[in-house]
Amino acid sequence: MAGALATVAGAAEDTESNIGSQGDPNSQVQLAPQMGYIHRIYNKAVSGEPPAYGLWVTIGAGVAWAFMATGMNPVLAIVIASALAIFVQGVYAATAYLGRTSSLAKFEQPVYIDLLKSVTSVTMAHAFVAVFTTVSMCYLLNAALGHPFPLPLLGIVWGIALGAAGSATGNPFYGKERQYQSQMFGAGVPISASGNIVRYAEAGQRSSLDNGWFTAKLGGPASGVCFGLIVFLELWRTVLFEEAVGGWGAIIVGVIIILIFMIIDRYIETWARKNYGPYVKAEEASA
Amino acid sequence: MSALGAASGGGEGINPTASIIGIVIIIAALAITAVMAAPALAAVIGVIIGGALIGFGVHFVPVGGAPAAMGQSPGIATGVAMLAAGAGLAGLFGGAWAAANPAFGIAIVIAAGAVGGGLMMAITCLMVNIVYIFGMGIPAASGKVAKDPITGDSQAEYKSQGTEGHGLPFVSYVGGVIGGLLGGAGGTLIYYELLQVYSAMLPAMFNASAEEILPIAVSLAGIFAVGMFLVNAVLAAYNITGTIEGPHDPKFKRFPRAVIGCAVASAVCGLFAVLIVVV
């Protein structure tokens, strides 16, 4: 159950950060006007995703803990707490967009109020899903599985972990594919193309909302699988194997799992080399 | 995280005077602990080692930052400190769970934390490569070495034109996992040592039993561990100044500075953490 919640959380986190353009790819959104490319993308520079998600989840967890301490039903507590966390997130996102864009006035990048209104509410909705699922997962970890950490501390741990995992998996997808869709598929973006992000969409001009369905195709599920696997395997190997082999059982299983993943990674790495082939001949490249 | 700013400092090599001052600070901290809270001396030493492990481990993690997000440089497209924090905290979670079981000794607890962190990195690095290879059609290639030190694969011809490399070549992957292992181990060690100190000293302070006081001990140790983890990770990130491809990157050779620096910072923080139950 916790693993399933985690998968949903991961998917929602990535979609939210792509709709709102947060994290490292956002540096291109910031750069574009300086290179002369005005755009209608939502420049949400609220630090990186790990600390930001650390904050929303911890707020949700802390407020939920407080509500439960006053006797409120856990589900209701988590829902209201997540809503408050999302209010904070929305405010931070809006102030970030206003701040960054106003400071780019020199490059004639306007502030688009309709963007502020439409994108903020969408990113808040996705964030709600991510925060609610993560806080619920933390609650289950503490209440049902008996982890010693209290809810807020679990919130800070998994909030940062969720942000890190989602950011690592989703950022390249958003940065390279979506922002630079006009570049050739199958190669990295050359440095000379910096700032030339895609600004015109399939019809009309692109706004950040268009990133939503795109992310849902691969980036979102990939982040979801990533975070879900992390939580799922971490919990299962502990719960199932903890008592085995005088306590070393879970550790041995963990090491085995790590080695399995390493082998899988090596396999796809060689698969890519074989199937995609080099860009230029080996002698040319090292010349 | 915003992209790099104007030219940063970051000189190379070790600064001998500063390192010696650092070691003096460590000795001073240990001395104060011995005088004021002798039973906690082992704990502070443990905290110092934990901090050093974290600082060392951060250097293994392949981080590419903003350029990596566009397939312009290898590594994971997040900030150094935060990715390391994410992995280390996941490891701390696993380690804390093991620590809650009184039957487990220190070795199992540390190993549990290490595996937790390593597992998170293993999964994350794998997914990163999957996204690059299947989602974007880019093979992994390093920009810093001609051949992957572990597998011997040549790198240069798999690098797309105009970039510094992309994805996670195998040595970077292994580096990431090692970084997660060390970070998880270090964070858990800090947590475990502090938990021992608090569980022993707090009951006397509050005139209560050990079980009753346990939530306070756990939370205090937990938040100290998180705080110290972040301090050590950020200090190590300052040492790296931005991006690093992994253990094969020339910047990796800077790690001795980070180990010294993190050890000193952990000594000071550990001293304060222990004084809390003594003063």
Place this chain on the structure above:
Amino acid sequence: MTVQITASTGGIPHDKLMAAGLVGSVICLYLTYLNSATGTEVFSFFGGLAAVFALVWGTSTIKHLCSYGIGTGVPSAGMIAFGSGVIAMLLATQFNSMYLTPIMAVVFGAIVGGACGFLANNVMRMNIPVMVRSLTEMAIIGAIVLLGLTAVMAGGFGFDALSVKTISIMGILSTTSFGASLLGGCLIAVSFMLGGIALQHPFNACLGPGEKQDRTLTLAAECGFLSMIVVAVISFAFVASFAAIISLVVAIAGWYYTFVKYIEYSKRDAYAWLDAKPILEPKGED
């Protein structure tokens, strides 16, 4: 090709802001002692005001530090500030019986921050002129903000008070619980993250060639009040409802005022304030 990290020069000098921030926040922290003087908890909100003072000061510190180019992102500065700050703050709470907690927080923050600054600058060889002083300031700010937000949550900041919570059963008997207390539930984690993000957000969000000091500092105050709203909600679990409501009202009012001011400044500084208009290509192209 990298994004420029530029910021405005001029405006109120950093030293003045530091003095105002330090003095203002410590005074506000001491004003929370009125709680124990009057036997109530209604003065808890001064803790939130202390946090606002400290955050405004901290924004200026981060801007000061980053203008020298630290080579990594701005958010990590916030994290190291609070990582070192939490350690200083928790030790400082042990001195509450002598009413020394706020001062000791400053002292301990300075020690830990100074150590980190020295390490970063000399051992890690970052060689940034203002590094040691900036990290020292930031650790102090971290400790003060944590104290302030904790005061709003719990009505005070003594270590013993934060560790124990009296629960009444059937309205008559009462028992003490450690797990239900602020430290037992680790609510410090909430203040930690709130402060960590609030500290680095204003500068990070206003980054760009057109950054203006008054706009950035208003955003800092807004982040402070926003954080205060969250801890005021949490305080319902620890303090009397009446006191919690006062904190909440002060927080919402402060937040609303600073937020509106911030939008005003953004409108003033933006190149254009458009509603549903297409992309304007910059003049001088095509």
